[in-house]
Amino acid sequence: MNNKFLLKNLSVAIIAAGLAACGGSSSSSSSDDTTTAATSANLSSNPAFAFDNTDYAGAVESGSSNWWDFAIAGTVPTTPETTPYATASGAGSTGFESDVDFTDVSYSAAAITPATECPAAEDSNYSIVDSSETYVMDGKTFKVCSVTGSIYKDETFSNDIVWSFDGRVNVGNGNRELTASDNVVYDVTLTVEAGTVFRSESGSSLVVTRGSNIQAIGTETQPIIMWAEGDDDFNDRGAWGGLVLQGYAYNNNCGDPTNQTYCNISGEGASGYFGGFDNSDSSGTLQYVIVAEAGSELSSGDELNGVGFMGVGYGTTIDYVQVHQNDDDGVEFFGGAVDAKHLVLTSNKDDDIDWDEGYVGNIQYGVIVKTSSSSGTRHAFELDTAGDAAESAYQESNPTVANVTALALLEDAEVTDGVDTLAGDAIHLKKGSEGRFYNILLLGDFNNCVSIEDTTNYTTTENANASFVNVYGDCMNTSSIPTEFTLNDVNFDAAYNGVDAETAETNVPALTAPTIASEEVDGSAN
Numbered sequence: 360m361n362n363k364f365l366l367k368n369l370s371v372a373i374i375a376a377g378l379a380a381c382g383g384s385s386s387s388s389s390s391d392d393t394t395t396a397a398t399s400a401n402l403s404s405n406p407a408f409a410f411d412n413t414d415y416a417g418a419v420e421s422g423s424s425n426w427w428d429f430a431i432a433g434t435v436p437t438t439p440e441t442t443p444y445a446t447a448s449g450a451g452s453t454g455f456e457s458d459v460d461f462t463d464v465s466y467s468a469a470a471i472t473p474a475t476e477c478p479a480a481e482d483s484n485y486s487i488v489d490s491s492e493t494y495v496m497d498g499k500t501f502k503v504c505s506v507t508g509s510i511y512k513d514e515t516f517s518n519d520i521v522w523s524f525d526g527r528v529n530v531g532n533g534n535r536e537l538t539a540s541d542n543v544v545y546d547v548t549l550t551v552e553a554g555t556v557f558r559s560e561s562g563s564s565l566v567v568t569r570g571s572n573i574q575a576i577g578t579e580t581q582p583i584i585m586w587a588e589g590d591d592d593f594n595d596r597g598a599w600g601g602l603v604l605q606g607y608a609y610n611n612n613c614g615d616p617t618n619q620t621y622c623n624i625s626g627e628g629a630s631g632y633f634g635g636f637d638n639s640d641s642s643g644t645l646q647y648v649i650v651a652e653a654g655s656e657l658s659s660g661d662e663l664n665g666v667g668f669m670g671v672g673y674g675t676t677i678d679y680v681q682v683h684q685n686d687d688d689g690v691e692f693f694g695g696a697v698d699a700k701h702l703v704l705t706s707n708k709d710d711d712i713d714w715d716e717g718y719v720g721n722i723q724y725g726v727i728v729k730t731s732s733s734s735g736t737r738h739a740f741e742l743d744t745a746g747d748a749a750e751s752a753y754q755e756s757n758p759t760v761a762n763v764t765a766l767a768l769l770e771d772a773e774v775t776d777g778v779d780t781l782a783g784d785a786i787h788l789k790k791g792s793e794g795r796f797y798n799i800l801l802l803g804d805f806n807n808c809v810s811i812e813d814t815t816n817y818t819t820t821e822n823a824n825a826s827f828v829n830v831y832g833d834c835m836n837t838s839s840i841p842t843e844f845t846l847n848d849v850n851f852d853a854a855y856n857g858v859d860a861e862t863a864e865t866n867v868p869a870l871t872a873p874t875i876a877s878e879e880v881d882g883s884a885n
Contacts, residue, residue, distance in 0.1 A: 393543045393544060393545055393546055393570070400609075400616040400617075400636040400637070401609075401636070401637050401638045401639050402609045402616065402636065402638055402719075402754055403638050403639075403696065403719075404638070404673065404696050404719040404720060404721065404757075404758075405638075405673035405696060405698055405720070405721065408673070408698050408721045410721065410723055410759070410761055410797075410875035410876070411723065411761075411762075412872040412873065412874055412875055413761070413762055413798055413872055414872040415762075415798065416762075416798045416799065416800050416829050416830075416831050417762065417763070417764040417798065417799070417800040418724055418725060418726045418762055418763060418764040418800075419724075419762075419764075426679075426701055426724065427681075427701070427703045427726055428465060428579060429465060429577075429578075429579040429582050429647050429649075429679055429681070430649065430681040430683075430703040430705070431459050431463050431464055431593060431649065431651070431681065431683055431705075432459070432463040432464070432465070433459045433463050434459060434463075434681075434683055434703070434705040434706065434728065435703065435705060435726050435728055436728070436766065436768075458592060458594055459592065459593050459594070459683075460590075460591045460592040460593060460594075461496070461584075461591050461592075461593075462591075463593075464582065464584060464649070465579060465580050465582070466496065466497060466554065466580070466581065466582065466584070467497060467554075467580050467581060468496050468497035468498075468499050468554065469497065471499070471518050471519055471554060472519060473499050473500060473501045473502065473519050473520075474501075474502060474517070474519040474520050475502070476489070476502070477489045477502065477504035477520065478504075478517075478520075480508075480514075481510070481512040481513070481514055482511055482512045484508050484509045484510070484511050485506060485507060485508025485509055485510050485511075485528070486506070486507055486508055487504050487505070487506055488504065488505050488507075489502065489503075489504060489505075490503045490504065490505045490523055492523075492588075494521045494556070494558060496521075496556065501519070501520060501521045501556075502520055502521070503520075503521045503522075503523055503558060504520050504521070504522055504523065505522075505523045505524075505525050505560075506522060506523065506524055506525065506528055507524075507525040507526055507528065508528065508529075509528070509529040509530075509531075509532065510528065510529065510530050510531070510547060510549060511531065511532065511545050511547060512547065513547060513548045513549075513550075514530075514547075514549050514550070515549075515550040515551075515552065516549070516550070516551045516552065516555050516557075517552050517555065518552040518553065518554040518555040518556075518581070520555075521556045521557070521558055522555065522556070522557045522558075522559075523557065523558050523559050523560060523563075523588060524557065524559040524560065524563035524564065524565055524599070524600075525559075525560050525563055526560075526562065526563055527563065527564050527566060527600070527629070527630070528563070528564070528565050528566070529566050529568055529631070530547050530549045530565070530566065530567045530568060530571045530572075530573060531544060531545045531546070531547040531567070531568040531569070531570055531571030532544050532545050532568060533545070533568035533569025533570040533571060533605065533632075533633075534566060534568040534569065534605055534626070534630060534631025534632050534633065535631065535632060536623045536632050537569075537621045537623060537632070538621060539620060539621070542621065544568070544569060544570035544571075545570060545571060546570055546571060547570075547571040547572075548571070548572055548573075548574060548643070549567065549571070549572070549573045549574070549575075549643075550573075550574045550575075551573065551574065551575035551576075551583055552583075553576060553577045553578050553581040553582075553583065553647070554577065554578075554581030554582075554583070555575075555577075555583050555584075556583075556584045557583075557584065557585040557586070558586065558587065558588040558589075559585065559586075559587060559588060559599040559600075560587075560588055560599065561587070561598060561599060561655060562599070562600060562655050563599050563600050564599070564600030564601055564602070564603060564628065564630070564663055565585075565601075565602050565603065566603040566605065566630050566631065567602075567603065567604045567605065567642055567643065568605050568631065568633075569605050569606055569607050569632075569633060569635070569670075570607075571642075572641060572642050572643030572644075572675075573604070573642065573643040573644070573645070574643050574644050575643070575644065575645050575646070575648050576644055576646045576647070577646060577647030577648060577679075578647055579647060579679075581647075582647040582648065582649050582679075583647065583648045583649070584648075584649045584651070585602060585648070585649065585650045585651070585653070586598075586599070586649075586650070586651040586652045586653075587599045587651075587652045587653075593651045593652060593683055593684055594652075594684065595652045595684065596652060596654060596684050596685065596686040596708055597652070597653070597654045597655040597656060597662065597686030598652040598653070598655065599652065599653055599655055600628060600653060600654070600655050600663045601628075601650060601653035601654055601655075601663040601664060601665050601666065601667065601685065602650055602653070602665070602666045602667070603626065603628070603630045603663065603666075603667045603669060604642040604643075604645075604666070604667070604668055604669065604671050604675065604697075605626060605630065605631070605632075605633035605642070605669045605670060605671070606633065606635070606640045606641075606642045606669070606670045606671040606672050606675070606695060606697075607634070607635030607636070607637045607640040607670065607672065608634070608635065608637060608638045608639075608640050608670045608671055608672035608673075608694065608695035608696055608697070609622075609634070609635065609636055609637075609638055609670070609694055609695065609696075609717060609754060610622070610624050610633070610634045610669075610670050610693055610694030610695065610716045610717060611694060611716050611717035611744070611751045611752075611753045611754050611755075612624050612634070612694070612716055613634050613635070613636065613694075613753075614753065615752075615753060616636045616753070619636075621635075622634040622635050622636065622670075624669070624670065624693070624694075626667070626669045626693070627661060627662075627663060627664070627667060627669075627691075627693075628661055628662065628663035628667070629661070630663070630667070630669070633669040633670040633693070634669070634670040634694070635670060637672060638672050638673060638695065638696040638719070639672050639673060639674050639696075640670075640671070640672030640674055640675075641672060641674030641675050642671050642672070642674075642675045642697075643675060643676075644675070644676040644677075645666070645675075645676070645677050645678070645680050646676065646677075646678045646679055646680075647678075647679045647680075648679070648680050648681075649680075649681045649683065650665045650666055650680070650681070650682045650683070650685070651681075651682075651683040651684055651685075652683075652684050652685075653665050653682075653685050653686070654685040654686030654687040654708070655686065656686070662686055662687035663687065664682075664685065664687050664688040664689065664690060664691040664713070665682030665683075665685035665687075665688070665689050665690060665704075665707065666680065666682060666689075666690045667690075667691055667693070668690065668691065668692045668693065668695055668697050669693045669694075669695070670693060670694050670695045671692070671695040671696075671697040672695060672696055672697060673696040673697055673698055673720065675697045677697060677698065677699040677700070677702075678699070678700045678701050679700075679701045680699070680701070680702055680703070681702075681703035681704070681705065682702075682703075682704050682705075682707060683703075683705045683706055683707070684705075684706050684707065684708075685707040685708065685709075686708050686709075687707075687708065687709045688707065688709050688710045688711065688712075688713040688741075689702075689704035689707040689710070689711040689712065689713075689727075690702065690704065690711070690712055690713070691710075691712075691713040691714070691715075692713070692714040692715070692718040692720060692758075693715060693716050693718070694715070694716040694717045694718055694754075695718055695719075695720065696718070696719050696720045697720050698720045698721045698722070699720065699721075699722050700722070700723050700724050701724045701725070702722070702724070702725040702726070703725070703726050704725065704726070704727045704728070705726075705727075705728045705730070706728065706729075706730045706731070707729075708731070708737070709737050709741075710737060710738050710739070710740070710741035710783075711727045711729065711738075711739050711740070711765075712725070712727070712739065712740050712741075712742075713740075713741045713742070714742050714743075714756050714758060714792070715742075715743045715744065715745060715756060715790075715792070716744070716745070716756070717744065717751060717753065717754040717755060717756055718756045718757075718758055719754065719756065719757050719758060720758050721758060721759050721760075722758060722759070722760045722761070722763070723760070723761045723762055723875075724761075724762045724763070725760075725762070725763040725764070725765075726763070726764050726766075727739045727763065727764070727765040727766065728766050728768065729765075729766070729767040729768065729769070729783075729803075729804075730768055730769070731769065731770075736783060737783040738783035738784045738785070738786070738787040739765040739767070739783070739784070739785045739786065739801070739805070740760075740765075740784075740785065740786045740787060741783075741787050741789070742756065742786070742787065742788045742789065742792040742794060743756065743788075743789045743790035743791060743792045744756045744790055744791030744792045744793075745790035745791060750791045751791060755791050755792065755793055756791070756792040756793065756794070757792075757793040757794060758794050758795075759794065759795045759796075759797070759875065759876075760794065760795070760796050760797070760799070761796075761797040761798050761799075761875050762797070762798050762799070763799050763800070764799075764800045764802070765785050765799075765800065765801050765802065765805070766802050766803050767782060767783075767785070767802070767803040767804040767805045767834075768803055768804065769781075769782055769803075769804040782804050782805055782806045782835065783805065783806060784805055784806050784807045784808070784809070784810040784834075785801035785805040785807070785808050785809065785832065785834060786799075786801065786808065786809045786810070787807075787809075787810050787812065788809075788810070788811050788812060789812035790812070793826075794826070795826050795827075795828070796826065796827050796828070796830050797828045797829060797830075797873055797875050798828070798829045798830075798873070799827075799829070799830045799831070800831050800832075801830070801831070801832040801833075801834055802832070802833050802834070803833070803834070804834075804835065805832075805834040805835065806834070806835055807834060807835070808830075808832030808833075808834040809827065809830070809832070828873050829873065
């Protein structure tokens with residue numbers, strides 16, 4: 360396959376073994392064990408990732424069961440009307456509930472016996488205290504236990520307690536600046552049981568640092584739920600900080616891997632340092648996890664994302680994750696190579712999927728629902744490379760995305776304020792990002808289905824037929840070629856005219872399943 364349009368003259372090179380690099384993981388689970396620097400650099404995307412080669416556009420095949428049933432009921436349309444999508448403007452909030460609460464979660468406490476007291480912390484660097492609060496779930500009363508400090512020994516958050524973070528809670532100590540004389544970090548595993556609920560305080564966050572990992576594995580009927588203390592609904596934004604995973608994977612701000620030993624990139628939201636040169640690094644597992652009402656502003660203009668992936672490697676598993684009502688982006692990938700499947704991103708204020716700084720992972724199956732927009736810069740996908748530079752000297756963002764349905768359901772006043780639209784784009788590429796998009800539906804009140812901002816992305820535009828395969832759009836498309844290199848409906852494989860009860864396709868031609876390969880990107884961009 361000719362990858363010129365993907366890699367933008369990327370010089371493919373295997374970085375020689377023997378380079379000292381941050382990263383590596385230990386198989387030990389004891390906090391007495393530590394991680395140190397790896398001995399080789401790996402800037403690759405996941406060579407073992409396998410896409411499902413689907414023959415339908417969007418998140419799910421028509422007539423199939425909805426894989427997003429673990430998410431908060433009402434946040435994804437289940438019986439949408441066809442006409443709003445055909446006309447784009449004035450879709451409003453048809454087909455879903457604007458007010459949702461805990462009763463809308465598929466959750467069962469039938470097999471859980473609430474604890475009678477809070478457990479003791481495993482060491483003195485953090486504390487677990489009784490908050491004197493209780494919370495009723497599924498007819499049972501649960502004690503609320505507050506956690507503060509840094510966790511340096513293996514810990515389990517059990518589902519017989521409702522947990523609350525007070526301030527920033529670190530897992531491990533890998534978010535400090537690493538140097539030649541100070542490079543050993545704790546190897547801590549935080550286990551979160553299925554059905555565990557978190558009700559956290561304003562300004563709080565959970566940061567899983569380099570060298571440590573989280574094993575948060577829920578189920579469809581017992582998802583792990585993280586949201587803010589206070590009322591029972593999920594309708595606030597910025598009521599707590601959010602979840603951050605930090606790893607040793609590459610971020611192009613790290614610079615040249617051939618002449619550096621350690622990389623320390625300062626993370627958003629005062630979360631500490633991340634980064635390295637090992638894209639195979641693991642930060643653990645997030646599976647059947649719901650994060651809601653996060654994104655609190657920790658300093659002026661510095662908010663956390665619902666889930667921030669900071670230099671996270673493809674050894675990490677991300678599957679069945681919802682971010683709802685975040686005050687910043689739903690998920691953001693700051694470099695790294697982590698893969699993600701089955702994402703549900705709903706009612707987030709800013710972008711839903713944001714990648715930058717040399718991200719080279721893979722994404723398959725996603726539902727995006729935008730329900731409000733106060734600015735034309737709030738997109739479903741906001742995609743760039745800029746880290747060391749828009750056209751990186753080291754590695755450009757170049758993921759592959761498949762089977763996503765993105766819906767923008769805005770009020771009339773948000774579609775236009777009388778002069779300019781307040782709607783963002785469905786896919787907005789800028790600052791050097793590349794990428795490939797397969798079997799995508801882009802529907803509703805998006806300013807443009809796809810907008811290419813400038814010539815730093817132009818190789819994707821030049822090769823649109825190869826970069827956008829089975830991509831269908833029905834958006835407002837206010838710009839036209841060559842203005843900002845925008846792709847209109849006529850550039851897609853066919854026009855799209857409707858959506859059925861599964862938010863899947865109805866009026867698209869029969870598709871032949873394309874072969875979707877995970878490109879192994881490894882080397883330096885020119």
